[in-house]
Amino acid sequence: MLKYKINECKNVQAQLSAYFDSEVPTWQRHLIRRHLKQCPDCGCRAKVIEQTDKLLRFVEPVKASDTFLSSVMLRATTIKATQKTHQSIFNRLGCFVESLQMWMRDNIRSYNLVYTFGLIFCVFTMIGVTLYSPRIEKLNPFTQFRSKSSEVQQERLISFEVILQEEPKRSLKIR
Amino acid sequence: MIVSDEELMLECRKGDMSAFELLVRRYQDALVNYIYYIINDYHRAEDLAQETFLRVFKSASRYEPKASFKSWLYTIATNLSKNEIRNRVRRNTYFLEDMVDEGEDVYHSEFMIDTRYQPDILYEKKERQQLIKKALKQLPENQRLALTLVTYQELSYEEISEILNCSIGAVKSLIHRARQNMKKLLIKAGIGGGVNVKI
Structure with missing residues (x-):
């Protein structure tokens, strides 16, 4: 009986720190609590742990200085700027694809590469068509004539505008 | 949220x-x-x-x-x-x-400016804090890390095991030994003698 009790005490004492930090399962917690009520020696050891912890918490924590956040953010911004300049086109494209995939995963709930590349192709085609409209003039044999006629029209418009602004009465007479 | x-x-x-x-x-x-x-x-x-x-x-x-x-x-x-x-x-x-000598706090001397406390109480408090810090410093590195993480950062044993790259069982025994050693060191330093148990 005594041997059994010693073994139980040993087991409880090994678990006391974990018990104090609430890191033991509930069933074990009940057993330890019951044992601590019955065994004065183990109860005393539990008190020692509690007291040590209290003493440790007696030390006032230090805080970061007021300039800490600003200096971290400043350094992070510098790093971000250098990372951007050093990034190659392939890296940037990779990042773009990755972020697009993330966006698609969040919004469209599809994580398929085919969808991603399809979407990228569509977006780039749209951008390309908008910025660099297809030059049909080059393909058409009558482009020179057309361009000339457009130039003449522009000249007429400009002269008309100038006359209107400088001498509106004369322009009216001409008409 | x-x-x-x-x-x-x-x-x-x-x-x-x-x-x-x-x-x-x-x-x-x-x-x-x-x-x-x-x-x-x-x-x-x-x-x-x-x-x-x-x-x-x-x-x-x-x-x-x-x-x-x-x-x-x-x-x-x-x-x-x-x-x-x-x-x-x-x-x-x-x-x-x-x-720096014991009891002298080089970076937190502004603490002394606070007049809400009595100077002797303040001195005693500061000295006690220094002793605790000194005792903590004397612990082996891994025990100190584990004890600091559980006491001051209030992390779980699982998180500590991830940080220290060891098993949860090892963290348990590390913290247990750290507390035992800490108690011994504090008694040696003259504080924490309220409950005297042979550990």
């Missing part, structure tokens, strides 16, 4: 600086405090905490929310602090706080 650290980190990965700022705000005090307890130099602790955050920022693009952000952050901080201690030993250099 409180946004989790992992969500903030994902935002940071997309290039959102405000998410990173929020993370720094959340952990700046805790991290400086943690590193300060390990290396015992306030200014160097601030430098290392800054370095930790910058490392997090640099590797944000590679971040995957598999493990908890907190344990990742503390792992980086722990490794940097361990390196610092190793370098200090190699160079055979000492920090200013190690060389």
Whole structure:
């Protein structure tokens, strides 16, 4: 009986720190609590742990200085700027694809590469068509004539505008 | 609604600086405090905490929310602090706080300006804090790390096991031994003798 009790005490004492930090399962917690009520020696050891912890918490924590956040953010911004300049086109494209995939995963709930590349192709085609409209003039044999006629029209418009602004009465007479 | 650290980190990965700022705000005090307890130099602790955050920022693009952000952050901080201690030993250099006499606080002298306390009570409190810090410093490195993480950072045993790269059982025994040693050291220093048990 005594041997059994010693073994139980040993087991409880090994678990006391974990018990104090609430890191033991509930069933074990009940057993330890019951044992601590019955065994004065183990109860005393539990008190020692509690007291040590209290003493440790007696030390006032230090805080970061007021300039800490600003200096971290400043350094992070510098790093971000250098990372951007050093990034190659392939890296940037990779990042773009990755972020697009993330966006698609969040919004469209599809994580398929085919969808991603399809979407990228569509977006780039749209951008390309908008910025660099297809030059049909080059393909058409009558482009020179057309361009000339457009130039003449522009000249007429400009002269008309100038006359209107400088001498509106004369322009009216001409008409 | 409180946004989790992992969500903030994902935002940071997309290039959102405000998410990173929020993370720094959340952990700046805790991290400086943690590193300060390990290396015992306030200014160097601030430098290392800054370095930790910058490392997090640099590797944000590679971040995957598999493990908890907190344990990742503390792992980086722990490794940097361990390196610092190793370098200090190699160079055979000492920090200013190690060389100052007991009871003298070089960085927190503004604490003395506070007139709400009686000077003798304040002195006693300060001296006690110094003794506790000194006792903590005497613990073996791994025990000190585990005890600091559980007491001051209030991390779970699982998180500590991730940070220290060991099993939960090892963390349990580390903390248990650390508390036992701490009690012995505190009794030796003349404090914490309220309950005397042969450990």
